[in-house]
Amino acid sequence: MWHDLTRWLASFDSAVIVWRDAEGYPASTRCHPVPDPARQALGITPAPGDRFRVGPAGLLCHSHDRDTWNLRSFHVNGELRQDDAGWWFVPARLILGTGLTGIRGNIAWLRGSSREARDYLRARGLTRPRIDWAEIDAAKKEGAALFEQARRVSE
């Protein structure tokens, strides 16, 4: 897992670290983790005002292009620890997401999500609702016009 994690981490500019604050809320910040092979942990330097807390934590790397395509992501469950040398994220489980699992992974994701939807409805005794495709299409067309307008402005 460590080898895979550091390999994927190197392909992203930065990461988001999340922990739970003193009131139990998740809190997060963008960071630049530095792998320490001896510790099998990632060194994390808090930005000013970041109130890190020892305990369960997560690390997300994700990226997209300016048009929000070419999505790539992975998440790591783990733990935040602190010692004399600073703050460390100790990874426990790597979960590859969009863009990192290949075509087979994408197909499995689609099938799994479809199955999950069916199970969600079945578990609650819900009937699959009829989707108003015309309404959704109209909304998407409005959004697409805004997208094109923004592109013209920025170019």
Added chain:
Amino acid sequence: MGGRDQGLVAARGGAGPTPGPWVDALPPDVVDAFGRYHTCELSTVAKDGTPITWPTTPLFQPDEGRFVVGTAIGLNRKALHVRREPRVAMLFSDPTGTDRGDPPRILVQGMARCPEDLNVSGPLVHDFWRNIERVQRVPRMTAVTMRRLDWYHIRLFLFIPPTRIAWWRADGERHELEIGEAGNVA
């Protein structure tokens, strides 16, 4: 605001939204940034207490004093998480795609609510899909994709009124706003 930012709010007709008290209390560049970011990182809490972070495209509704995140019923873990533990965080920190320089980095914490409603039509569904398409052109649906991806278009909505907003500009100094239960500034 212009260009991409016109999709900022879910204002529907008329002269636009009437901001809630906490929206009024934020600096204009922070309010503006909510519409400039294409994505934010939503963090929820799993059953074992571990925080999990998800990339999302939220809808900012200043007139309602909240953010809305939609998730497909086939990708329902976020919804199940907040039904068990409503405390969430949203980090606006990836400026890819935003124009006009770097917006402030913003951390929103709040108590999320996720009703059981299956959302497939209505004004909020309209605003949700318009907001998605404003930042990401999606190929038009065909009969085949409508049939195979209907689960993707049955949405659960997470409603997130903030309880605290912190932000950082280029100088790195932390600013913070505490928000009461009624959406008023504490």
